[in-house]
Amino acid sequence: MSRTHLIRLTVNRVPRQVEVTPRHMLLDLLRDDLGLTGTKACCLVGECGACTVSLDGRIVNSCLVLAVEADGAEVTTIEGLATDGHLTRLQQAFLDEGAVQCGYCTPGQVMAARDLLAHNPHPTTAEIREGLAGNLCRCSCYAQIIAAVSAAAAEEEK
Amino acid sequence: MNGPVGTSAERVDGPARVSGGYRYLGDIRLPDVLHAKLVTLDCARARIRSIDASAARRVPGVVQVLTAADLPQPVPRFGPQFRDRPVLAVAETKYHGEPVAAVAAETLAAAEDAARLIRVEYEELPAVCTIAAALAQGAPLVQDPALRLGDPLANTNVLQEHRYAWGDTETAASDLIVAGTYTFPMVTHFAIERHGCIAARDGDGITIWSTIQHPFWLQRTIAELLSLPLAKVRVVAPDPGGGFGGKQHAKYEPLVAFMAMRAGRPVRLILTLEETFQAVRRTSAQVRVRTGFRADGAITFREVDADYLLGAYADIADRLVSKGSYVSCGPYRIPAARIVARSILSHTLPSTAFRGFGAPQPLWASESNMDEAARALGIDPVELRLRNLARRGEQFIPGDTPADGAWEQTVRKAAELVGWGTPVPAGRGRGIAVGIKPGPTTGLSYATVRLLADGSVVMSSGTSDMGQGARTVYVQIAAEELGVPMDRITLLMGDTAVVCYDQQTSASRSTVLMGNAITYACREVQAQLRTMAARHCQVDESAIEVARGVVRLPDRQIPIGEFVRLGLGRLGGEVIGIGESRKEHVPGHPLSGSPVFFEFNCTAVDAEVDAETGDILLVRHVTVSDVGKAINPMQVRGQDEGAAIQGLGHTLMEQYILDESGRISNLGALDYRIPTSMDLPLQLCSDVVENADGPGPYGAKGMSEGALLCVAPAVAAAVTDATGAVIRDLPLTAERVWRALSTPAADSSPTATATAAADEQRRCADGT
Numbered sequence: 016m017s018r019t020h021l022i023r024l025t026v027n028r029v030p031r032q033v034e035v036t037p038r039h040m041l042l043d044l045l046r047d048d049l050g051l052t053g054t055k056a057c058c059l060v061g062e063c064g065a066c067t068v069s070l071d072g073r074i075v076n077s078c079l080v081l082a083v084e085a086d087g088a089e090v091t092t093i094e095g096l097a098t099d100g101h102l103t104r105l106q107q108a109f110l111d112e113g114a115v116q117c118g119y120c121t122p123g124q125v126m127a128a129r130d131l132l133a134h135n136p137h138p139t140t141a142e143i144r145e146g147l148a149g150n151l152c153r154c155s156c157y158a159q160i161i162a163a164v165s166a167a168a169a170e171e172e173k
Numbered sequence: 174m175n176g177p178v179g180t181s182a183e184r185v186d187g188p189a190r191v192s193g194g195y196r197y198l199g200d201i202r203l204p205d206v207l208h209a210k211l212v213t214l215d216c217a218r219a220r221i222r223s224i225d226a227s228a229a230r231r232v233p234g235v236v237q238v239l240t241a242a243d244l245p246q247p248v249p250r251f252g253p254q255f256r257d258r259p260v261l262a263v264a265e266t267k268y269h270g271e272p273v274a275a276v277a278a279e280t281l282a283a284a285e286d287a288a289r290l291i292r293v294e295y296e297e298l299p300a301v302c303t304i305a306a307a308l309a310q311g312a313p314l315v316q317d318p319a320l321r322l323g324d325p326l327a328n329t330n331v332l333q334e335h336r337y338a339w340g341d342t343e344t345a346a347s348d349l350i351v352a353g354t355y356t357f358p359m360v361t362h363f364a365i366e367r368h369g370c371i372a373a374r375d376g377d378g379i380t381i382w383s384t385i386q387h388p389f390w391l392q393r394t395i396a397e398l399l400s401l402p403l404a405k406v407r408v409v410a411p412d413p414g415g416g417f418g419g420k421q422h423a424k425y426e427p428l429v430a431f432m433a434m435r436a437g438r439p440v441r442l443i444l445t446l447e448e449t450f451q452a453v454r455r456t457s458a459q460v461r462v463r464t465g466f467r468a469d470g471a472i473t474f475r476e477v478d479a480d481y482l483l484g485a486y487a488d489i490a491d492r493l494v495s496k497g498s499y500v501s502c503g504p505y506r507i508p509a510a511r512i513v514a515r516s517i518l519s520h521t522l523p524s525t526a527f528r529g530f531g532a533p534q535p536l537w538a539s540e541s542n543m544d545e546a547a548r549a550l551g552i553d554p555v556e557l558r559l560r561n562l563a564r565r566g567e568q569f570i571p572g573d574t575p576a577d578g579a580w581e582q583t584v585r586k587a588a589e590l591v592g593w594g595t596p597v598p599a600g601r602g603r604g605i606a607v608g609i610k611p612g613p614t615t616g617l618s619y620a621t622v623r624l625l626a627d628g629s630v631v632m633s634s635g636t637s638d639m640g641q642g643a644r645t646v647y648v649q650i651a652a653e654e655l656g657v658p659m660d661r662i663t664l665l666m667g668d669t670a671v672v673c674y675d676q677q678t679s680a681s682r683s684t685v686l687m688g689n690a691i692t693y694a695c696r697e698v699q700a701q702l703r704t705m706a707a708r709h710c711q712v713d714e715s716a717i718e719v720a721r722g723v724v725r726l727p728d729r730q731i732p733i734g735e736f737v738r739l740g741l742g743r744l745g746g747e748v749i750g751i752g753e754s755r756k757e758h759v760p761g762h763p764l765s766g767s768p769v770f771f772e773f774n775c776t777a778v779d780a781e782v783d784a785e786t787g788d789i790l791l792v793r794h795v796t797v798s799d800v801g802k803a804i805n806p807m808q809v810r811g812q813d814e815g816a817a818i819q820g821l822g823h824t825l826m827e828q829y830i831l832d833e834s835g836r837i838s839n840l841g842a843l844d845y846r847i848p849t850s851m852d853l854p855l856q857l858c859s860d861v862v863e864n865a866d867g868p869g870p871y872g873a874k875g876m877s878e879g880a881l882l883c884v885a886p887a888v889a890a891a892v893t894d895a896t897g898a899v900i901r902d903l904p905l906t907a908e909r910v911w912r913a914l915s916t917p918a919a920d921s922s923p924t925a926t927a928t929a930a931a932d933e934q935r936r937c938a939d940g941t
Contacts (some may be wrong), residue, residue, distance in 0.1 A: 038282065052200035053193015055414075058364050058446045062842035065365055084844040093193035106191040110183050116815060117640030118190030119366040119414025125191060144850040149841070153365050153415050154640045155818035156811050157850045160856050 022086035026051065027095030039082040041075070042066045045092060051100040053093040053122050057151075064150030068092045077150075093122035096129070098123035103169040105129055114162040116154035124150045128164045137168055174711050176653035178871055180428070185644040185664065186412075197414050198369050198384045198442050199698050205737060206371065207469045209432060209442040210284035211425070212291045213276040213451070218300040218313075218520045218837025219266050221293060228290040234283030236437050238291065239273045244431060249398050250320075253390065253422045255322055255332075256488035258523070260398075260427045266521045268314060269484035269836045270451025272425075277432055277440050296892045299833035300520035301330065304459050307519045309700050310805060315518035330794075332487055332516040335495040337763055339571045340509025345474035347465030352547040355538035355901045357826035357885075359457040359482070362527055363847050364639075365804065366414025367449045372430045378405025379430060384413045387677040388635045392669050394423045395430050410667040415920045416639035417819070418526030419453035421679055422489055443883040444810055447840040453620060454829065456490050456524035456531065457482045459539035460501070470552045470560045474509035477501040477877050478534050483516050484523035491516040496764055497531020499570070504580055504609040504773060505561040506569055520835050526679060528816060528878050533612040533823070533885065537903065540606040540886035545899065554605055554890065555588045562607075565866075571716035577874075578799040584775045584845045587797040590858050591777035597894075600784070601792065604775040604890025608882025612764030612875045613682040616756040619673035620687060626745040628734025629661040634691065635675025636683045641877050642808035649804055654695035656733050657720010665755055673751070680771055681875030684804060686754045688870040694752030701748050702733060705740035723924035749896055757814030768866055773791075773799040774879035776817065778854070780891035789892060789909025791854035798859075801867025813880040814846035820884030821854075822847050825904050850855040 019034040026049060032046045043057075045051045045068065052075060061076040068077045068096040069091040096103050105128055108114075115121050124147065131138060131146035138146060143161045152160065188194040226238040241248050241261040250256045262273045269810070274291055277307040278284035301307040301315065307330040315332060321327035356895060371385040376781035378401055384390045388410040396406045413420050425442055433440040442518055457483045480496045483490045514535075547554040562584065563569035563576035564848045582605060588594075597603060622632045643662055652659045662856045665671055675687060680809030698721040707723050718725040724736045731739075737748060759766045779793040796817045803809040826846045830838040839845045859880070865872025885903055893899050898913040 037424050046200075049311075051193070051204070052196070052234075055197075055365070056199065057367060058842035060841065060843055063365060063446075087904060093191075095186075097192045102188060102191060106188075110187040114813045115184055115187055116642070116811055117364070117366070117413065117415040118195060119197060121190055122193050134733050144853065147850045149849075151363075151365060151847060151849060153363050153417070153819065153847065155815040156812075157818060157848075157853045158814050159811055161850065161853070164563070173656070 017022065020083050022083055023077065024085050024087060025089045027091060035082040037083060040078055041080040041082050041085050042077040044082040044085070045077060051092050051094050055064045055119055062121045064127060064173055065120050067126040067150065069126060069130060071127040074127055082140040093125060096125070105132065108163040108165070108170065112159045112166055114159040115154055116156050120150060120152045124160055131166055134173060140165065176656065177659055178653040178804055181805055182645060182649055182659060185648050186640065187825065189813050191385070192278045196411060198367055198411050201371060201382055201434045203371060203373060203439045206439040206441050207277040207279065207286045208281040208435055209277045209429060209468035210288040211272040211448060212276065212288045213270050213272050214223050214266055214293060214295055215836065217269045217302065218298045219295040220298055220472070221264055221266065221273055221295050223294045225292040226274065228292070229276060229287035230280070232283055232287040232290065235276060236279065237277040238274060238287070238428060238434060238704040239435070241433055241743045242423055246590040249330050249427070251394050251398055251423060251427055252487055253489045255489055256486045257316060260717040261430060264598065265459055270448065270522055273431060275428060277436055280820040283811055287820045290561040292705050297834065300789055302519050302521050302831050303516055304482050306466060307517045314521055326866035330518045330581065332483060332518050333491050333494070335498060335503045335514045338510060342474040342476055342509040343511045344510045344545060345465050347473040348468040348600060349466045349549055350463060351466065351542055351549055352461070352463035353458060353542055353895050353901055354461040355546060356543055356903065357458045357534040357537050359521070360823045360827040360830065361450050361454045362419035362846070363418045364413065364415030364417060364419060365444055368420065368452055369443035369446050370429050370712055371439055371441040371804045373714065374425070374434060374437060375407060375606045379434065380409060381426055382409045383426055384420050385426070386413060386416045386639060387412050387422065387700065387780050388637065388667065388669050388678065389674055390677060391423050395426065399430060399434065407670040411636055411669065413637060413639040416637065417528045418530065418679065421526050421677065422640070424452050426843055435702050438820055440453070441901025446842060450788060450840050450845070451522050451837065454522055454524050456534070457854050459532035460535050462538045463541040464542055464546060466550060467789060468550070470550055470557045472505055472507050472561050475502050477512045477535060477539065479514040481516055481519070481534065482516065482519050483521060484521045486523045487516070488523045490524045493526055493531030499764060500532055500609050500855055501535030501539055503536070504563055504569060504576065506563050506567060516518040521543060521831070522914045528819065528881050529610060530680065532608070533882050535884050536608050537885045540883050541889055541901065544604065544886065544890040544893065547689035551631060555584065555593055558584055558780055559609055574771070577770055577860065578773055578866060579864055580773050582800060583797050583799045585772055586860055586862065587795050588774035589778040590795040590797065590860060591779055592775065598777065600895060601779060601781045601892045602896070603777065603779050604887045604894055605775065606883035606886035606890060608776065608879060610882055611764065611768035612770040612772060613680040613686065613756060614764045614768055615758050616676055616682055616686040616754065616769065618675045618687040618690040618754045620690040620694045620752045621673055622691065623699055623748040623753070624655060624683060624698050624737055624748040625745060626738060626741050628657060628659050628737050631654060632663065632691065633665040634687055635672045636676040636687045638666060642805060645689065645808060646684050646804050651695055653721065654692060655924065657696065663756040682876045683871050685769060685867065685869030686756065688873065690752035690754035692752065692870045693754065697750035698748050702736065702740060704713060705737065707738050708941055772875060772879040774878065774882055776883050776887040778887050778891045780888060780895060782892055782895045782910060787907040787909070787914060789888065793858065794854035794858040796859045796880040797862065798876050798879040800876045801869065802863055802872040803861055804873055809861060809876060810859050813876040814857055814879060816880035817857065817859070817884060818848050818853065820881035821852060823903055824885040824888050826906060828904055851916040
């Protein structure tokens with residue numbers, strides 16, 4: 016078995032220490048070591064966006080980030096958004112607009128949309144389409160996802 | 174109705190799905206679990222000479238290496254139609270990706286390392302991977318004739334031939350005959366959740382957790398393979414993360430079941446996306462259509478020859494060939510027809526059900542044929558369809574379920590929404606097509622509804638909710654019938670040990686068949702409440718009515734939730750209703766049962782073609798479905814618009830690319846493109862026709878597949894309208910369109926204006 020490394024990181028505001036092997040990806044660390052299974056695995060080559068999480072304030076495909084690279088980092092996953100069971104506006108907008116069908120890509124979509132809105136609070140439809148182009152949805156409810164992001168942005172403005 | 178039926182109620186379990194809390198198959202963690210990895214060869218067809226697992230067994234953490242020799246002999250076979258698929262390849266692999274062995278280890282990393290160390294000596298053999306190759310004289314047989322005893326076609330690669338005919342196509346008098354051959358590519362489901370399963374010994378039986386769509390069918394398969402009673406096989410099926418038909422039937426569950434029984438420990442196999450690509454695909458096809466018309470547009474006859482290319486094992490594909498080709502004459506009044514559909518075996522991965530179940534392939538051909546005919550006849554394509562469309566009650570397939578909707582309303586609505594008949598700028602064109610699909614032909618669904626002492630409800634259903642929204646619809650129906658708020662209802666699904674039998678989740682059946690079962694269960698609860706009320710209030714039963722959430726007594730009415738407390742008395746308890754919804758076989762029927770309903774859709778598009786690149790820009794995509802009654806309009810819209818975009822996949826970009834030896838060249842997300850948010854039409858517009866004329870609750874019909882059925886012919890017709898080019902092969906990639914525009918036969922005038930559409934794009938981008 017390969018050598019392990021002890022890494023320290025903050026996940027959803029909680030400090031964590033984890034022993035990882037060099038080939039461990041951040042996705043494995045979250046799902047297997049920390050039991051945070053909200054982040055989903057699909058293509059494992061950074062194409063589908065299902066595993067999107069926030070790493071030090073920018074989104075990454077956690078299937079492409081080695082766990083050791085996250086040493087000292089601050090990570091936010093889908094589980095870190097709602098507080099005391101209250102959904103964020105963005106999460107609620109996904110439900111209000113019918114942007115969740117099977118829901119498997121949803122955590123990645125929400126994380127990508129959250130990042131988009133953080134950098135561009137009032138995106139145009141074209142900007143949302145482009146901003147979420149890396150997140151595949153095979154139920155193909157892209158129109159509803161775009162509507163949800165627009166609605167969340169508009170709500171934020173109020 | 175004043176309950177939630179007909180409202181866009183929020184998705185049941187929605188909060189868990191937007192916050193990472195919903196547990197899909199891959200999120201289940203069992204103690205002591207072993208991780209499995211498949212061993213495959215990098216070629217399509219090969220004779221296996223030997224398998225040396227000694228190095229693999231030495232990898233620390235490896236607990237089991239399983240080859241065909243370790244299985245019961247002869248190696249057990251399974252399949253929903255034919256028992257033709259072995260648990261592991263026997264002596265010969267028959268497609269690229271067929272496993273020859275599997276490893277189970279303490280960690281996935283160890284299993285992967287060990288799988289790479291297994292040395293398989295093999296000899297690559299010639300493979301047949303196209304219809305022509307499979308039908309060629311002297312072609313190698315894909316399946317051993319010994320597996321097909323008594324089958325007159327056993328010495329060919331034709332698995333089955335299906336023939337439907339009425340009238341006399343030979344003598345029909347026509348003014349014009351239009352014929353063409355069309356091809357439909359191999360495409361894959363690409364559910365974002367990959368296929369997977371876990372198996373574990375459970376007392377004297379077994380429990381299987383799976384991404385399966387049909388848990389009860391899987392239960393039967395495993396029980397047969399392991400010689401266990403049904404009662405000793407428990408299938409737990411968390412809601413799939415997308416299924417689209419790919420997850421209907423067992424793939425590797427039998428293998429993992431054997432591994433777990435042998436190991437005495439749970440074994441877990443989650444396929445990679447690449448392995449999932451090698452596990453499921455849509456059945457590709459080549460379809461020749463020949464249709465006769467009178468000068469006024471009336472169809473005089475139609476002949477369809479549909480060759481579907483199956484993989485090495487049938488899975489459910491021959492059924493979709495028979496059922497899909499059955500409607501290849503479309504929803505039209507056709508006096509004479511001859512349909513011949515063939516299921517052809519090949520050394521490719523087994524094809525299976527995929528949204529549309531065999532209908533999109535012939536519809537691509539027959540609706541494109543209608544468009545070509547409209548041009549040749551000089552009749553407007555909408556008008557040509559309206560002239561031939563079966564009217565409500567017309568038996569358009571002799572002896573079968575008559576047209577069950579006012580289909581012309583759907584066509585007119587779609588035409589109107591796309592702006593049919595209004596001028597279109599140069600370089601742009603419009604196309605329209607209709608789609609039809611037979612609903613389920615048999616069915617059996619049970620549901621239980623338990624009204625508890627405090628007026629809350631626990632209900633159960635064997636449907637799988639893979640995103641179509643069945644959970645929400647069922648809770649809406651029960652809330653409506655019992656007058657209980659939706660948030661006081663718990664719905665159990667996905668566990669054969671807990672819920673009653675349901676035949677399957679397919680053919681857009683669930684709202685109708687299971688929805689009816691739930692309605693019947695609620696009605697049974699209501700009937701018991703009525704008896705209870707008569708006893709409790711000393712009133713004759715005939716004077717009491719229980720419906721839509723209230724108990725109506727002669728002098729007052731009491732909400733069901735309140736009454737049940739009184740009625741149950743001091744011991745409390747619950748009122749239990751069981752609903753059964755059944756659609757029997759019809760002996761002698763070509764599909765062994767008449768469709769419960771038809772899904773009917775009309776798709777119309779406005780597209781711009783870039784003459785320089787061949788790129789198609791969808792300016793407007795309209796999809797209208799006859800749904801009878803939308804129990805949840807937001808979900809209906811989501812299903813229709815999702816199916817429309819999914820249909821753009823095989824229309825514009827998706828296809829497996831095989832090399833000459835049958836190896837798949839574009840496995841996985843890097844090399845196989847599906848629609849993204851960037852591929853959304855500039856305007857996506859969906860609507861429904863609701864005449865409450867369906868056989869389901871409140872007049873609902875099945876829906877969810879309709880909006881995918883005829884996307885391709887509608888888009889292709891728009892390309893022809895824009896450019897004059899007629900393309901008969903999918904997908905309509907930019908290269909293919911560009912080549913068609915570059916050939917001298919094509920009318921190459923679409924260069925003119927990209928401007929109007931570009932303006933529209935800017936408007937949409939900024940506004941809508």
